[in-house]
Amino acid sequence: MSVTLEYKKLDMVNHDFWNEAKVNYERIDELYSDNVLKDLIFGLKPAEKVDLLNILKIEQSQSQLEEDFLFRTIRMRPDFKNLVYLREFLSRKKRAVEELYERKFADSNTRYDSSDYIKLVHLFYTSPSYIYEVLVVHEWKSKGTGDLFNCTDKYSTELLEGLATKEGYQSKIINVLYDFSGQSNEYKMVAHSELSNKHYIYLMYKLTKDTKRPGFDMAKRVKDVDQLMFSINVADGIVEIKTPTKTDFYGLQKYFKENVGELAEIKHKVFTEYSxxxxxxxxxxxxxxxxxxxxxxxxxxxxxxxxxxxxxxxxxxxxxxxxxxxxxxxxxxxxxxxxxxxxxxxxxxxxxxxxxxxxxxxxxxxxxxxxxxxxxxxxxxxxxxxxxxxxxxxxxxxxxxxxxxFKAGESEKVDRLLRLSFDEISEESDLYKNLIQKEFIQKVEIVKCKCTHCNAVFDLSEVIVRNTCPTCSGNEMFEEKQIEQKIDHDKLESFVFILLKNFVKQSDECEELPISTITYRGKKFRVYRFLHQRKPYQCILSGSILPKKMLEMLERQLVPTVLIYYGVDRETTNVFSLDTIFHTTFGAIFTSQDMPEFIRLMTTAIESLEERTHHLINTAATKASAKIKDVGDRTDDLTDYDADMFEDDVFALIKHLVPNSEKWGKEMKGKAVPEGIFALQYMKREGMNAVQQKVVFSYDCKLTKEKQGYDLRSDEKRKGLDYVQRLNNLSEISAYCTNNQVTAHVFVSNKFREGQIKTMADYFHQEIGREYIGRPIFITAKVLVYLHSQFMKHRDDIIKVNDIFMEKLHKLLTTEDFIVTTELVDELIDDVSYAAKQYTELDTNRVTKKLKK
Incomplete structure (x- = not known):
C-alpha cells in the first residue's frame, strides 16, 4: 500500500515514517543538542513564531513570543523533534511545498503563509501523509518532462484510488513490470500525491542492488533503488511517464495497454503553418x-x-x-x-x-x-x-x-516560462533568451555533491564538514553541477513600475503618488499608486496567489486595485480572484510594453474598475461590518486584528454611509492629519425656502486593547483640537462649509473611558475659540455597526428622502451629549421612515393588470 495512506494521524508518526520520507533522523538524533532547536526557533521571524504557536495550538502571549520562553514551551512537547526533522525534510523541496500547500489550502480560511517552513509544519500537523505528497511532487518536478500519452479509453477514479490503496491493483502493475524486466528486478508502490480527485501522481521503487556495505559502527544491508513515476489525469485523459530505463518505460506501457487501453504518444513537433x-x-x-x-x-x-x-x-x-x-x-x-x-x-x-x-x-x-x-x-x-x-x-x-x-498567446508563453523550472524548458526560444537578457530569469549554477553508494545529493557544505555522506556515511562522492532557474521579482517589478510611471506622465488625467508598502503576515508588497481624475488607484505585483484574507484587506481599503501576477496561470488567478479587483498577468504587461498598447491596457483596467466601484464599496462595507461587529467592545483576544485593519473597516462603513469621504490614516503616517474627513450636503427647509447646507467632519480611529478603554490623554486632546484647527485654516474647507469650518471631530473606538469624554469636550470648548463651533463626538464600534445596519435595512426609505437622512445624520453627529447611542440612531431612522411615508409610490402591479385587459 502507498505510504501516503499509512500515516493519516500524528500518533502514527514513528521512525519508519521519517525513514520513508528520506529524513536521516538517526544522524539528527545522534548529533542533537538543544542548541539545534534554539537555532531553529531563534531564526524564525516574528510572523513565523505567531503562526507556529497557532499551528501547535499553544496559547499566545507576549512572553511566549520571546525566544527563550518559546524554546522552553516547545522543548516540553514530546514531539518537538518533528520540527527539526521537518527543517531537514524541507531542503530542496520549497517549490513542491508551495504547490501542494496551494492545492490543499486554497479555499481555507486558516492559512499560514509566513514562510515555506511554516507551510510545511502546517501540512504535517494537518495530516502527516501530506509530507509524502510533498515528496512525490518534489520527485516529479525534479525529473523534468516525461513522455506524454493520450489514452484511447476512459479512466475511472476507481483506478486512481486502486493503484494507491488496493493490493490487487498494485500487484498487477508490479507483476507486469517484474515479468517485463525478465524477473530480475523487484518493484513496489511507494507513495502517491492526489492533486485532485481526477489527477494522481505515483512513485514506485525498483530494487537495483541488495548489498552489504561496511559502516563505521557495523556493516549494513543497503537496498539501492531507482524511481519510476507516472501520472494519470482523468479529466484530460493524459498519462505521463518518467522512468530511468527504456525497459521500465515499455513495462508501464504494457501495463496500461493490458489493463486500461492503448496509449497514443503526444507528438512534440509544433504546428506553425496557420494564420x-x-x-x-x-x-x-x-x-x-x-x-x-x-x-x-x-x-x-x-x-x-x-x-x-x-x-x-x-x-x-x-x-x-x-x-x-x-x-x-x-x-x-x-x-x-x-x-x-x-x-x-x-x-x-x-x-x-x-x-x-x-x-x-x-x-x-x-x-x-x-x-x-x-x-x-x-x-x-x-x-x-x-x-x-x-x-x-x-x-x-x-x-x-x-x-x-495570438497576442494573448504570446503573453501566456511569457507567464508559462516564468513558472517552469530550468529542466522543464525544452529549448531556449527567442522569447526565453529575451527574458534572460532582461535578467527577469536568472540561470544559477549550483554545485552539489552526489554519493556513489546511495545516490543521495547534498549541498557541498554538508559534506565538507564531515567528508562523508550524511545518509549512508560513504566516502566516495563526486561533485555534480546543476542549473536552477530563479525569477528576479525586483527586476519584474521595476519593469512594471517604469511602464506605469510613463503611463501616468503621458496622461493629463493622472498624477503620480509616492510608492507605498503593504505588509501582510510579515511579507511586504510594494505598491505603485497614482490618481486618475483625482481618484486613487494602486498596482501590486506578486509571484504567487495572494491569500483570500489579503485580497479582502485590499478590498476594504476602497482603493481600486490592479493585481499583476507572474508565474501563475490565468485559470488559477480567475479561480482565486475577487470581482472588485482587476487581475492581469506579467505576460500581458510584457507583450503590451509599447506605450500605445500599454495605455490601452491600463485604460481598460481603469474603466473596468470604475464600473465596479459601487460593487466594491457595498462589498467592502458588508465585510467590514461583520469584522467590526465581531470586535464589538472587546479589548482582549485581538491578536489577528490591528489598528490598520480597524482603520480600513471604519472607513469602508463611512464611505458607504457618506460617499463624499476621504481616508488618510496610515497612508500619511508621520503627518499631523486625522484619519480622514467626510462631508454632508443636503437641502434644508426654512419656511417656504430650501437652503443648501454643507458640513464637514474629521474623524479618528482608536482601537484599544486596554480593558479600561482608549486613553484620551492630554496629547490626544491636543492632537484632536490641532486637526480641527488645521483644517479650519484651509481655504477649501471654509469655502465649502456653510458655517465656514469643521463641524465636529469624531472619535471611533471599540471602547472609551467614559470619564474622559466630558474632559475632552470641556477642553475643546475652552481652547477652540468663541468663533468656532467644532466639538468632539464619540461613537463606539458597536454603535457604528448598528448605524450601518439600520442604514442598510431602511435603504429604500433613505433613497426617497436622502436630504432628510443627511440632515438627521448631521444632527446625530453634533449631539449635545457628545456620545452617539443606539437610541439616537433609532430616533434618526424613525424620523426618516416617517418622512418617507409622505412619498407615495406608483402601483405598477395595478397598471400592469389594466394594460393586460
Missing part, C-alpha cells in the same frame, strides 16, 4: 480556413474561456442537433466573444461520421496549445476522416501541439 487572421475569419465570417467547407461536419456547441460580457469569463454557445455557426459569427460581430489566444477556444462539440465528438484545448510545452480529440470507441478510418475535416475547417490539426501566435 491567426485566417482563423479569426473562420469565426467572424464563417469561411473555412481551407476555402472549402467540409462535408458532414456540423458544430453543435462551443465553449470560449474569454467573454467580453461583464462578469462572464466563460461563455457557451450551443444548439443540440443543429449547427450553431451562424450564432458564433453573430457573437463575434457583436463583440460578445473575440479570439485573443488559441486557449480562448476551450472545447468544440461536433457531429461527423454519424458520431458526436468533442475536442478540448490543453496547454503543453512552453505555451503551445494541443486540441485533444475524444476518440473513444472510434475506429481509425473515422478518426482520420474527422481529423481531416477539422483541419479543413479551422486550419490547424488535432492531437498536435500548435504554436499560439
Amino acid at each position: 491567426e487572421v485566417t482563423l479569426t475569419k473562420v469565426f467572424r465570417e464563417g469561411e473555412a480556413a481551407s476555402g472549402e467547407e467540409p462535408e458532414d461536419f456540423e458544430i453543435n456547441k462551443i465553449i470560449f474561456t474569454n467573454s467580453l460580457l461583464s462578469k462572464s469569463p466563460e461563455i457557451t454557445i450551443q444548439l443540440p442537433k443543429s449547427d450553431i455557426w451562424l450564432s458564433v459569427m453573430d457573437a463575434f460581430r457583436r463583440r460578445v466573444v473575440d479570439l485573443n489566444s488559441l486557449k480562448d477556444i476551450k472545447q468544440i462539440f461536433f457531429t461527423s461520421e454519424r458520431s458526436s465528438r468533442s475536442v478540448r484545448s490543453l496547454q503543453v510545452g512552453e505555451g503551445n496549445v494541443l486540441f485533444k480529440l475524444d476518440d473513444s470507441n472510434l475506429d481509425e478510418e473515422k478518426k482520420n476522416s474527422i481529423m481531416k475535416k477539422f483541419q479543413q475547417k479551422f486550419g490547424f490539426p488535432i492531437n498536435q501541439p500548435i504554436e499560439n501566435k
Whole structure:
C-alpha cells in the first residue's frame, strides 16, 4: 500500500515514517543538542513564531513570543523533534511545498503563509501523509518532462484510488513490470500525491542492488533503488511517464495497454503553418480556413474561456442537433466573444461520421496549445476522416501541439516560462533568451555533491564538514553541477513600475503618488499608486496567489486595485480572484510594453474598475461590518486584528454611509492629519425656502486593547483640537462649509473611558475659540455597526428622502451629549421612515393588470 495512506494521524508518526520520507533522523538524533532547536526557533521571524504557536495550538502571549520562553514551551512537547526533522525534510523541496500547500489550502480560511517552513509544519500537523505528497511532487518536478500519452479509453477514479490503496491493483502493475524486466528486478508502490480527485501522481521503487556495505559502527544491508513515476489525469485523459530505463518505460506501457487501453504518444513537433487572421475569419465570417467547407461536419456547441460580457469569463454557445455557426459569427460581430489566444477556444462539440465528438484545448510545452480529440470507441478510418475535416475547417490539426501566435498567446508563453523550472524548458526560444537578457530569469549554477553508494545529493557544505555522506556515511562522492532557474521579482517589478510611471506622465488625467508598502503576515508588497481624475488607484505585483484574507484587506481599503501576477496561470488567478479587483498577468504587461498598447491596457483596467466601484464599496462595507461587529467592545483576544485593519473597516462603513469621504490614516503616517474627513450636503427647509447646507467632519480611529478603554490623554486632546484647527485654516474647507469650518471631530473606538469624554469636550470648548463651533463626538464600534445596519435595512426609505437622512445624520453627529447611542440612531431612522411615508409610490402591479385587459 502507498505510504501516503499509512500515516493519516500524528500518533502514527514513528521512525519508519521519517525513514520513508528520506529524513536521516538517526544522524539528527545522534548529533542533537538543544542548541539545534534554539537555532531553529531563534531564526524564525516574528510572523513565523505567531503562526507556529497557532499551528501547535499553544496559547499566545507576549512572553511566549520571546525566544527563550518559546524554546522552553516547545522543548516540553514530546514531539518537538518533528520540527527539526521537518527543517531537514524541507531542503530542496520549497517549490513542491508551495504547490501542494496551494492545492490543499486554497479555499481555507486558516492559512499560514509566513514562510515555506511554516507551510510545511502546517501540512504535517494537518495530516502527516501530506509530507509524502510533498515528496512525490518534489520527485516529479525534479525529473523534468516525461513522455506524454493520450489514452484511447476512459479512466475511472476507481483506478486512481486502486493503484494507491488496493493490493490487487498494485500487484498487477508490479507483476507486469517484474515479468517485463525478465524477473530480475523487484518493484513496489511507494507513495502517491492526489492533486485532485481526477489527477494522481505515483512513485514506485525498483530494487537495483541488495548489498552489504561496511559502516563505521557495523556493516549494513543497503537496498539501492531507482524511481519510476507516472501520472494519470482523468479529466484530460493524459498519462505521463518518467522512468530511468527504456525497459521500465515499455513495462508501464504494457501495463496500461493490458489493463486500461492503448496509449497514443503526444507528438512534440509544433504546428506553425496557420494564420491567426485566417482563423479569426473562420469565426467572424464563417469561411473555412481551407476555402472549402467540409462535408458532414456540423458544430453543435462551443465553449470560449474569454467573454467580453461583464462578469462572464466563460461563455457557451450551443444548439443540440443543429449547427450553431451562424450564432458564433453573430457573437463575434457583436463583440460578445473575440479570439485573443488559441486557449480562448476551450472545447468544440461536433457531429461527423454519424458520431458526436468533442475536442478540448490543453496547454503543453512552453505555451503551445494541443486540441485533444475524444476518440473513444472510434475506429481509425473515422478518426482520420474527422481529423481531416477539422483541419479543413479551422486550419490547424488535432492531437498536435500548435504554436499560439495570438497576442494573448504570446503573453501566456511569457507567464508559462516564468513558472517552469530550468529542466522543464525544452529549448531556449527567442522569447526565453529575451527574458534572460532582461535578467527577469536568472540561470544559477549550483554545485552539489552526489554519493556513489546511495545516490543521495547534498549541498557541498554538508559534506565538507564531515567528508562523508550524511545518509549512508560513504566516502566516495563526486561533485555534480546543476542549473536552477530563479525569477528576479525586483527586476519584474521595476519593469512594471517604469511602464506605469510613463503611463501616468503621458496622461493629463493622472498624477503620480509616492510608492507605498503593504505588509501582510510579515511579507511586504510594494505598491505603485497614482490618481486618475483625482481618484486613487494602486498596482501590486506578486509571484504567487495572494491569500483570500489579503485580497479582502485590499478590498476594504476602497482603493481600486490592479493585481499583476507572474508565474501563475490565468485559470488559477480567475479561480482565486475577487470581482472588485482587476487581475492581469506579467505576460500581458510584457507583450503590451509599447506605450500605445500599454495605455490601452491600463485604460481598460481603469474603466473596468470604475464600473465596479459601487460593487466594491457595498462589498467592502458588508465585510467590514461583520469584522467590526465581531470586535464589538472587546479589548482582549485581538491578536489577528490591528489598528490598520480597524482603520480600513471604519472607513469602508463611512464611505458607504457618506460617499463624499476621504481616508488618510496610515497612508500619511508621520503627518499631523486625522484619519480622514467626510462631508454632508443636503437641502434644508426654512419656511417656504430650501437652503443648501454643507458640513464637514474629521474623524479618528482608536482601537484599544486596554480593558479600561482608549486613553484620551492630554496629547490626544491636543492632537484632536490641532486637526480641527488645521483644517479650519484651509481655504477649501471654509469655502465649502456653510458655517465656514469643521463641524465636529469624531472619535471611533471599540471602547472609551467614559470619564474622559466630558474632559475632552470641556477642553475643546475652552481652547477652540468663541468663533468656532467644532466639538468632539464619540461613537463606539458597536454603535457604528448598528448605524450601518439600520442604514442598510431602511435603504429604500433613505433613497426617497436622502436630504432628510443627511440632515438627521448631521444632527446625530453634533449631539449635545457628545456620545452617539443606539437610541439616537433609532430616533434618526424613525424620523426618516416617517418622512418617507409622505412619498407615495406608483402601483405598477395595478397598471400592469389594466394594460393586460
